Amino acid sequence: xxxxxxxxxxxxxxxxxxxxxxxxxxxxxxxxxxxxxxxxxxxxxxxxxxxxxxxxxxxxxxxxxxxxxxxxxxxxxxxxxxxxxxxxxxxxxxxxxxxxxxxxxxxxxxxxxxxxxxxxxxxxxxxxxxxxxxxxxxxxxxxxxxxxxxxxxxx
Amino acid sequence: xxxxxxxxxxxxxxxxxxxxxxxxxxxxxxxxxxxxxxxxxxxxxxxxxxxxxxxxxxxxxxxxxxxxxxxxxxxxxxxxxxxxxxxxxxxxxxxxxxxxxxxxxxxxxxxxxxxxxxxxxxxxxxxxxxxxxxxxxxxxxxxxxxxxxxxxxxxxxxxxxxxxxxxxxxxxxxxxxxxxxxxxxxxxxxxxxxxxxxxxxxxxxxxxxxxxxxxxxxxxxxxxxxxxxxxxxxxxxxxxxxxxxxxxxxxxxxxxxxxxxxxxxxxxxxxxxxxxxxxxxxxxxxxxxxxxxxxxxxxxxxxxxxxxxxxxxxxxxxxxxxxxxxxxxxxxxxxxxxxxxxxxxxxxxxxxxxxxxxxxxxxxxxxxxxxxxxxxxxxxxxxxxxxxxxxxxxxxxxxxxxxxxxxxxxxxxxxxxxxxxxxxxxxxxxxxxxxxxxxxxxxxxxxxxxxxxxxxxxxxxxxxxxxxxxxxxxxxxxxxxxxxxxxxxxxxxxxxxxxxxxxxxxxxxxxxxxxxxxxxxxxxxxxxxxxxxxxxxxxxxxxxxxxxxxxxxxxxxxxxxxxxxxxxxxxxxxxxxxxxxxxxxxxxxxxxxxxxxxxxxxxxxxxxxxxxxxxxxxxxxxxxxxxxxxxxxxxxxxxxxxxxxxxxxxxxxxxxxxxxxxxxxxxxxxxxxxxxxxxxxxxxxxxxxxxxxxxxxxxxxxxxxxxxxxxxxxxxxxxxxxxxxxxxxxxxxxxxxxxxx
Numbered sequence: 033x034x035x036x037x038x039x040x041x042x043x044x045x046x047x048x049x050x051x052x053x054x055x056x057x058x059x060x061x062x063x064x065x066x067x068x069x070x071x072x073x074x075x076x077x078x079x080x081x082x083x084x085x086x087x088x089x090x091x092x093x094x095x096x097x098x099x100x101x102x103x104x105x106x107x108x109x110x111x112x113x114x115x116x117x118x119x120x121x122x123x124x125x126x127x128x129x130x131x132x133x134x135x136x137x138x139x140x141x142x143x144x145x146x147x148x149x150x151x152x153x154x155x156x157x158x159x160x161x162x163x164x165x166x167x168x169x170x171x172x173x174x175x176x177x178x179x180x181x182x183x184x185x186x187x
Numbered sequence: 188x189x190x191x192x193x194x195x196x197x198x199x200x201x202x203x204x205x206x207x208x209x210x211x212x213x214x215x216x217x218x219x220x221x222x223x224x225x226x227x228x229x230x231x232x233x234x235x236x237x238x239x240x241x242x243x244x245x246x247x248x249x250x251x252x253x254x255x256x257x258x259x260x261x262x263x264x265x266x267x268x269x270x271x272x273x274x275x276x277x278x279x280x281x282x283x284x285x286x287x288x289x290x291x292x293x294x295x296x297x298x299x300x301x302x303x304x305x306x307x308x309x310x311x312x313x314x315x316x317x318x319x320x321x322x323x324x325x326x327x328x329x330x331x332x333x334x335x336x337x338x339x340x341x342x343x344x345x346x347x348x349x350x351x352x353x354x355x356x357x358x359x360x361x362x363x364x365x366x367x368x369x370x371x372x373x374x375x376x377x378x379x380x381x382x383x384x385x386x387x388x389x390x391x392x393x394x395x396x397x398x399x400x401x402x403x404x405x406x407x408x409x410x411x412x413x414x415x416x417x418x419x420x421x422x423x424x425x426x427x428x429x430x431x432x433x434x435x436x437x438x439x440x441x442x443x444x445x446x447x448x449x450x451x452x453x454x455x456x457x458x459x460x461x462x463x464x465x466x467x468x469x470x471x472x473x474x475x476x477x478x479x480x481x482x483x484x485x486x487x488x489x490x491x492x493x494x495x496x497x498x499x500x501x502x503x504x505x506x507x508x509x510x511x512x513x514x515x516x517x518x519x520x521x522x523x524x525x526x527x528x529x530x531x532x533x534x535x536x537x538x539x540x541x542x543x544x545x546x547x548x549x550x551x552x553x554x555x556x557x558x559x560x561x562x563x564x565x566x567x568x569x570x571x572x573x574x575x576x577x578x579x580x581x582x583x584x585x586x587x588x589x590x591x592x593x594x595x596x597x598x599x600x601x602x603x604x605x606x607x608x609x610x611x612x613x614x615x616x617x618x619x620x621x622x623x624x625x626x627x628x629x630x631x632x633x634x635x636x637x638x639x640x641x642x643x644x645x646x647x648x649x650x651x652x653x654x655x656x657x658x659x660x661x662x663x664x665x666x667x668x669x670x671x672x673x674x675x676x677x678x679x680x681x682x683x684x685x686x687x688x689x690x691x692x693x694x695x696x697x698x699x700x701x702x703x704x705x706x707x708x709x710x711x712x713x714x715x716x717x718x719x720x721x722x723x724x725x726x727x728x729x730x731x732x733x734x735x736x737x738x739x740x741x742x743x744x745x746x747x748x749x750x751x752x753x754x755x756x757x758x759x760x761x762x763x764x765x766x767x768x769x770x771x772x773x774x775x776x777x778x779x780x781x782x783x784x785x786x787x788x789x790x791x792x793x794x795x796x797x798x799x800x801x802x803x804x805x806x807x808x809x810x811x812x813x814x815x816x817x818x819x820x821x822x823x824x825x826x827x828x829x830x831x832x833x834x835x836x837x838x839x840x841x842x843x844x845x846x847x848x849x850x851x852x853x854x855x856x857x858x859x860x861x862x863x864x865x866x867x868x869x870x871x872x873x874x875x876x877x878x879x880x881x882x883x884x885x886x887x888x889x890x891x892x893x894x895x896x897x898x899x900x901x902x903x904x905x906x907x908x909x910x911x912x913x914x915x916x917x918x919x920x921x922x923x924x925x926x927x928x
Contacts, residue, residue, distance in 0.1 A: 058386045065233050065389070073233060081226040111338060115364035116226040118386040 035177030042168045043180050049165070054158050059121030063181070075169075078162055081120050085155055088113045092148055096141065106144065107136040113151070124154045216396050217309045217329060221319040221347065222336040222362070227385065231334065231362075232312045234389045239308040316342035323355055330357060331399045334383075337363035337370060345377045352378045353519045358398035362387055376508055377515075467509055474498065475509060484517070 033041075049055045066073040088109050095106045114129035132147035169179050218235050222228040311330070313319035316339050323330060333351055337344035348359045361374040364385040374382040380398040383391050467475070478495035479487040489507035496506070 058388075061386075061388060062230065065230075065237060070233065077226060077229050077233075080229055084225055108338065108340075111364065112224055115385050116224050118364055119224070119227045119230050121386070 035172060035175045038168065038172045038175060039177055039180050042165070042172060045165060045168060049161055053123050054161050056121045056123040058119065062120060075166055078120055078166075081116055081122070082159060084116055085113060085125075089148075089152055089155065092151075096145055096148060101139075101141050101144075103136050103139045103144075107133060110136060110151075122155075122158045125151060125158055128154045215308045216399060217311070217331045218334065218395075219311045219313065219319060219323065219330045219332070220334040221313045221316055221339070221344075222334075223314055223339045223341075224336065225314065227336070227362075227387075228312050228314060231387060231392075232310050234387070234392050235310040235334075237389060238393050238395075239310065315339070316344070316347045320347060320350055323351060323357070327355060330355075332380075332395060333357050333359045334395070335359060335361055337361050337365060337374070345373055348374070348377045348379055349515050349519060353516060356402075358402050360395060360398065376511065378512075471496075471498065471501075472509075475506070475513070479510070479513070484514075 046055075050059075062074050062077060092106060092109050092113075095102060095109065110129050110132045114126055114133065117123075117125040117129060128147065128151040132144065132151055135143035135147055172179055216239060218239075220228065220231050220235065222231065311322065313322065316335070319333070319335070320342075323333070335344050335347050339347075344361055344363075348361065351357050351359050358380040359378070360381040360383060361379040362383045362385055363370060366384045371382045380402075381395070474496045475492065478492040481495060482488070482491055487510065489503045489510055492510060493501060493503050493506045
């Protein structure tokens with residue numbers, strides 16, 4: 033595959049992520065912040081997100097596993113996950129977090145557990161997608177090309 | 188700050204000469220961002236960096252606003268041309284055109300400044316609020332603005348906000364994914380400059396520099412005002428919440444006290460705030476303090492406070508918000524001061540004292556009291572910061588480190604002005620008798636003992652009550668200083684004293700007690716307080732300089748004359764005369780003393796101070812407090828009363844200072860504990876007391892500054908060591924403008 037093809041493939045894939053709602057405009061902002069002086073900005077931030085999210089999900093699992101669920105704590109974790117996911121543009125994860133918080137308010141443990149599952153699922157999905165995207169980017173760069181900076185959604 | 192053609196784009200189109208770049212993000216802005224979420228933190232950092240360097244053009248713009256002297260347009264164009272294309276996110280903009288304008292003196296200045304100050308834009312990120320706070324504390328002037336997350340595990344974002352506002356007076360922007368109205372409102376009430384909803388977009392960050400400039404503008408204005416009460420008010424105005432009605436402020440007589448009343452108006456116009464807001468002037472604050480003290484800090488509810496204050500136009504909301512700030516400030520002081528416990532307790536009592544105290548030293552110990560908790564240095568710093576002045580004086584030379592406290596009190600006030608509640612709370616007339624040396628004897632400076640204690644320096648009990656007597660105090664102070672001040676420099680002090688004293692009184696009425704000693708007299712006061720020997724605590728009085736005196740803008744520090752004179756001297760001097768022993772003046776200083784000692788003792792000290800010396804102390808106080816003899820007297824300086832005098836005469840005099848405190852004074856006179864208020868008042872009053880006929884005395888004082896000589900001398904004798912306390916009484920908030928020095 034030549035560079036041009038890889039680039040087109042990358043564009044299409046990225047577009048699909050947006051269209052399917054995995055990513056939103058905030059992700060574009062991140063991409064705009066990446067430049068020659070910060071060539072790996074997006075990967076760096078997304079990696080931070082992955083690390084942090086995994087920690088949060090673990091804490092959430094632990095918290096909901098208790099006999100006496102501390103909903104305040106659970107809510108705090110979910111709030112943070114919501115914040116970080118929205119910051120990188122992981123839209124579906126963010127939405128799942130919003131729903132999760134509502135159930136936290138109601139102090140409904142079962143519903144919360146279901147929400148947690150939902151959030152985990154969305155998280156895994158977006159993680160895979162982004163990793164695929166990054167792999168494509170690496171291939172492009174390795175082949176001497178550059179990552180397209182503009183994703184036009186017109187077409 | 189749009190100078191003109193707002194050119195917003197960062198693209199490198201060169202500006203024509205004369206064109207002014209519009210608001211660009213200043214490249215020299217030093218930002219601190221705090222967020223426990225590593226992802227957000229990294230993104231924000233990146234965004235801010237991007238803003239910092241893109242905004243190379245605006246740097247000049249920024250300077251223009253600050254320097255106000257040179258035409259930077261020229262500079263702009265050159266700079267822009269040179270840098271626009273080379274500006275990257277990583278490397279700061281360079282000023283390669285430097286050489287071209289080197290010949291231009293103005294530009295030299297600007298450029299230098301540019302290089303040294305503005306060129307170094309930076310973004311510092313912190314994951315933990317504690318770390319951020321310590322970084323901010325270490326580099327007091329190292330940051331221009333702070334962005335903080337709301338929900339953090341180690342410290343609540345709002346708490347951090349308060350701390351920053353109180354201590355450093357920096358603009359703070361809150362951020363959160365939480366966009367609930369209540370949370371946003373909380374940000375507003377806590378004094379945040381702005382509230383951003385996550386995910387934060389870079390566009391939202393591009394304009395954060397406006398908060399820095401706004402704050403500086405206000406700060407500069409205040410600084411120029413040199414301690415007028417107005418400044419404090421102005422600042423307050425600036426930062427008050429929108430729902431305050433400006434009418435309240437106008438209703439206050441404080442305006443007339445301010446030298447530059449016009450400025451206040453001007454300020455209004457220039458203020459970026461459109462909503463009318465209540466400006467918590469020193470006077471108003473003193474009333475507030477009086478009410479709170481009367482009710483007791485624990486029982487003080489907005490509704491009751493409002494009723495007690497009886498200020499037309501003031502709403503319960505205004506009071507509630509101010510109360511919150513006040514509480515926060517108190518709490519903060521507790522946390523900051525070494526004697527955490529003392530502060531709170533003492534504060535309360537000191538509050539009373541402060542009200543009364545302010546009068547004591549003539550200096551508005553209010554500030555002292557407030558600052559009581561704060562160590563002199565911090566106080567001074569705070570004040571300095573608040574005032575935007577160089578608190579260089581901070582050293583409130585008052586030996587009493589507490590002196591600073593007084594100032595700090597002041598400064599907080601100023602800070603609020605800036606828009607953060609913090610200020611308000613700070614400014615709360617904590618009648619910090621800061622510096623008031625608690626020594627009974629030497630401590631004549633009855634520092635407002637609670638807050639003042641820390642203020643120690645601020646013997647300025649000048650607490651709020653001064654407000655009432657401000658005019659009187661001023662006079663008194665003036666006259667008083669004569670005698671009092673002087674222990675040390677008998678002559679010099681004396682002169683100073685009057686001013687300081689005067690100030691204190693004024694502050695009382697004017698500012699929350701902070702006798703904005705703009706009056707040079709403040710220094711006098713300090714001298715008066717100096718009666719308290721060594722302890723600078725008395726000197727706290729000199730705080731007068733800062734504290735009390737500066738009712739409002741009490742730039743004690745700035746007070747010319749005063750600063751040098753340790754307030755202590757003031758008392759001391761008085762002490763001699765009336766305060767035979769520690770008592771005389773001490774009593775009044777007790778308040779101050781307390782400050783020093785940070786004793787939570789309530790005004791007892793002050794009162795004791797007054798009482799002790801009551802026989803003579805009345806004088807001391809008076810001497811010190813020139814500010815408002817009545818104030819002192821009333822302040823509840825029992826001593827004062829005893830002195831016979833005029834216990835109530837002075838009270839009457841002092842009363843003015845402390846309108847609300849009056850009532851309190853009356854009772855307080857008896858109860859030292861309430862002293863703080865009394866102290867303030869009493870400080871003022873004390874003066875009065877010494878005077879056989881307080882009212883008349885006051886008049887006398889004013890009219891004939893040296894008339895009081897007797898008293899003053901008496902005081903002075905006592906106070907020998909009134910060393911010039913160079914306190915930087917920065918009573919930011921309280922400037923005794925009216926105090927004729």
